[in-house]
Amino acid sequence: MLASWYDQQGPAAQVLQVGELPDPAPGPGELRVRVTVSGANPGDTKKRRGWTGSAMPYPRVVPHSDAAGVVDAVGDGVDARRIGQRVWVYGAQSYRPFGTAAQYTVVPGDLAVPLPDHLSDDLGASLGIPGITAHRTVFADGPVDGTLVLVNGVLGGVGSLAAQLARWGGATVIGTVRRGPELDRIDPAVVSHAVALDSGDPAAEIRAHAPGGVNRIIEVALSDNADLDDAVAANGAVIAAYATRDERTEIPFWTLLFNNVTLRLLGSDDFPAEARRQAARDLTAAAAAGALTVDVGDRFPLADIAKAHDRVDAGGRGRVLIDIPR
Numbered sequence: 473m474l475a476s477w478y479d480q481q482g483p484a485a486q487v488l489q490v491g492e493l494p495d496p497a498p499g500p501g502e503l504r505v506r507v508t509v510s511g512a513n514p515g516d517t518k519k520r521r522g523w524t525g526s527a528m529p530y531p532r533v534v535p536h537s538d539a540a541g542v543v544d545a546v547g548d549g550v551d552a553r554r555i556g557q558r559v560w561v562y563g564a565q566s567y568r569p570f571g572t573a574a575q576y577t578v579v580p581g582d583l584a585v586p587l588p589d590h591l592s593d594d595l596g597a598s599l600g601i602p603g604i605t606a607h608r609t610v611f612a613d614g615p616v617d618g619t620l621v622l623v624n625g626v627l628g629g630v631g632s633l634a635a636q637l638a639r640w641g642g643a644t645v646i647g648t649v650r651r652g653p654e655l656d657r658i659d660p661a662v663v664s665h666a667v668a669l670d671s672g673d674p675a676a677e678i679r680a681h682a683p684g685g686v687n688r689i690i691e692v693a694l695s696d697n698a699d700l701d702d703a704v705a706a707n708g709a710v711i712a713a714y715a716t717r718d719e720r721t722e723i724p725f726w727t728l729l730f731n732n733v734t735l736r737l738l739g740s741d742d743f744p745a746e747a748r749r750q751a752a753r754d755l756t757a758a759a760a761a762g763a764l765t766v767d768v769g770d771r772f773p774l775a776d777i778a779k780a781h782d783r784v785d786a787g788g789r790g791r792v793l794i795d796i797p798r
Contacts, residue, residue, distance in 0.1 A: 474797060475574030476777045477534045481522035484781035488520070490774060493534070496570065496578040498547035503554060503581050505561055509597040510572040510774075510794040511538035513629075515740065516565070517781045524719075530569035535777075536794075537565045538600030539572035540593035543584060550581045559584040560596030562604060562752065566741045573777060575796055585752045588760045598629075598766040598791045599755050605740045606633035607751035609690045609712035610641065612736060617642030620682045622704060624648045625692035626666070627657055629791060630714060633764065634690045635662050637754070640763040643688075646681055648674065675703035685709060695721040705733050714738045766791050773797070 473495045478487040498504045516535045519526065539561040543554045563583045565571030570578070587596045609630070610616060621638040625631040626647030635645045639662045647663040649655060651670050658666040665681040667674050678686070678700075685706030691697060694711070695718035701711050702724045711733060723735070743751075758764045769790020772780040777794060784792050 473575040474774060475534055476774060477532050477573075478520055479528075479532050481520060481528055484517070484520065484778040484785075488535075488778045488781065490777065493574065496576055498545055498550070498578045500548040501550060501580055502547040502578050503543050503550050503584055504545040504576055504578045505539065505541040505559060505584055506544045506798075507539045507541040507561075507572050507575060507577055507796045509540045509593045510536045510796055511597040511600060512536060512777075512780050512784050512792045512794060513538065513601045514784055515601055516571075517784050519565075520781065529567075532569060533565070534570040534572075534574050534577075535565060536571040536573045537561075537563055538597055539564065539577060540587060540596030541577075541796075544576075546581075554581070554584075558587040558589065558596075560587045560599050560756075561585075562600035563748065573774065573794065573796075575798070582749060585756055588756070591759055594768050594791075594793060595759060595764070595766055597793055598768070599759065599764075601740050602629040602791075603633050603755045603764075604743065604748055604751040605714050605738060606630045606637055606690075607754055608738050608740075608743055608747060609634050609714055610637045610643075610688070611751075611754070612712065612738070612747070613688070613710045613734070615641060616688060619643050619687040620646065620685075620706075621688045621690065622646045622648070622678065622682075622686040622701075623663075623690040624697050624701075625650075626663055627654060627789070628692055631690065631692055632767065636764050637758060638688075638690075640758045640761075646678055646686065648678075669700075675700055678704045682706075688712065691715075693717050694723070698723045702727050702731075702733075705731055708732045708734075710734045710736055712736045712738060714740070768793060771795060
């Protein structure tokens with residue numbers, strides 16, 4: 473099969489290779505997916521770079537955890553009727569060496585989720601890491617129906633899905649963007665009120681829409697927004713943080729404490745298995761109902777995977793996808 477891999481960590485152009493690898497075969501409880509679209513995430517590029525000092529977990533890594541494709545083989549214990557089924561894949565390279573940047577990937581059966589026929593491969597390849605992370609930020613602490621949810625970084629990959637899931641779950645969503653011109657990109661059907669963080673007093677603007685504070689805060693940059701979150705949190709609120717800029721992040725401890733705020737930190741590779749399965753069910757249901765969309769940015773052929781990784785590292789708008797040749 474045609475695949476990309478790296479045998480050492482480093483810059484994308486130096487370590488990512490593209491060539492032929494043996495076709496994988498599914499073992500017991502596994503199935504094989506013929507990949508059509510692979511999704512590239514910041515977590516994938518961080519693993520490749522050795523972020524935070526992480527070492528190579530395996531002698532060879534085929535990157536990427538997310539994909540869409542078609543089941544073409546099953547191992548013992550997996551229903552043969554799954555062959556030919558369109559699926560979206562998550563967790564392929566989470567504690568596993570070989571991910572989805574290849575014509576075939578082999579995963580445990582429950583990591584390949586049936587993809588309704590009316591949904592695109594692009595959407596399916598965008599539901600894995602960002603979708604399951606978004607689901608966990610919104611629902612880890614219970615239903616959000618009737619609550620006020622603040623999503624910081626509402627235009628980001630996780631933030632946009634978190635906002636849509638919160639709205640799907642019955643919440644009123646307030647979203648923030650970094651700069652005023654980005655407000656034009658907000659979907660008012662999802663985000664009831666949007667605030668630019670470069671405005672004069674974003675906390676006051678949020679409080680104008682939530683006088684009693686917000687019940688849940690989805691946080692992409694805890695080190696940057698800790699004071700803002702403290703200023704707008706309701707008593708008993710939850711701050712669900714999945715990223716930060718500073719490794720040793722400071723928080724206004726005493727005011728958060730007296731406000732009985734819960735700080736939940738979320739690492740997608742280590743969510744409980746049942747939480748991941750519930751997220752997969754809900755993401756599929758919400759997408760099937762038309763409640764989820766993704767903004768696809770740049771897409772690349774597999775031969776240009778190094779450029780795709782550089783694009784992910786550079787940031788910017790939209791999901792980065794890689795088309796896998798047949």
